[in-house]
Amino acid sequence: xxxxxxxxxxxxxxxxxxxxxxxxxxxxxxxxxxxxxxxxxxxxxxxxxxxxxxxxxxxxxxxxxxxxxxxxxxxxxxxxxxxxxxxxxxxxxxxxxxxxxxxxxxxxxxxxxxxxxxxxxxxxxxxxxxxxxxxxxxxxxxxxxxxxxxxxxxxxxxxxxxxxxxxxxxxxxxxxxxxxxxxxxxxxxxxxxxxxxxxxxxx
Numbered sequence: 001x002x003x004x005x006x007x008x009x010x011x012x013x014x015x016x017x018x019x020x021x022x023x024x025x026x027x028x029x030x031x032x033x034x035x036x037x038x039x040x041x042x043x044x045x046x047x048x049x050x051x052x053x054x055x056x057x058x059x060x061x062x063x064x065x066x067x068x069x070x071x072x073x074x075x076x077x078x079x080x081x082x083x084x085x086x087x088x089x090x091x092x093x094x095x096x097x098x099x100x101x102x103x104x105x106x107x108x109x110x111x112x113x114x115x116x117x118x119x120x121x122x123x124x125x126x127x128x129x130x131x132x133x134x135x136x137x138x139x140x141x142x143x144x145x146x147x148x149x150x151x152x153x154x155x156x157x158x159x160x161x162x163x164x165x166x167x168x169x170x171x172x173x174x175x176x177x178x179x180x181x182x183x184x185x186x187x188x189x190x191x192x193x194x195x196x197x198x199x200x201x202x203x
Contacts, residue, residue, distance in 0.1 A: 070096065073157040074104050074113040075150050079201040080157055083108050093132060093159065097122050100158050116140065116151035125174075130166040131190055132159050136177065149180045153196035160193040167192050 070085040083104065091099070101122055104113040117140070125135040140151040156168045167190035170179050178186035181195040193200075 070099065071158065071161040072096070072100050073154045073161070073200075074108065074115050075154065076112045076114065076201075078146070078150070080150065080153050080196060080199045081113060081201060082157075082161070083113060093127065093162075093165070094124050096158055096162075097124055097134070097155075100154060115154065116147045117154055120151065122155070125171055130164060131169060132165055132167070133169045133171055134159075135174075136170055136172045149182060149184075149196075150199065152179050152191070153182065153199050156191045157193055157196055157200060 068087050068090045070087045070091045072083050072085065073080045074083055075081065085099075085105075100115075101117050101120060103115040103118060120140055121137040123135045123137070124132065126133040134155060140148050152170070159165050159168050169190050170177050176188045178188050179191060181187055181191065182198045187195070
């Protein structure tokens, strides 16, 4: 009886080993059939080449408003001072003239900026290459010659701050008029930023 029981136990152990071996063999065959190579050590996996869609959480980046700059020259303590505004698109020459005549914003006034162009009417008459012609419907309204110099200086320095504009001509009724430069002389020739450079300062 004891020998019979021992034989049964031996057969059971052999059957168990055979089952384990069969299961391992089946797993190996399945992995091979799926193209998975069995390796003794872990290997780094390289992603395939080519464009891939990247999944990310959160909202997409949106460009911040104010991608361009508008530079306008105002006056402070008898000098020309540039004021840089952040705007969504690059302003046209017409926009520069309009915003310059409109004067400083409240925040710019709080910073001490003013304008000698209050009440002045300007219009873009022509553009010839790098030269702009400004039509003055009426003389600059000011309290003295220094106001005139600063007013015309505001226009010339504002427009020539654009790299594509190098000079400005002023007309009235289509005829060129003499414009005071920083040195006090009158000129009917095209004016440049250099004519008012001595009046420019940085705030």
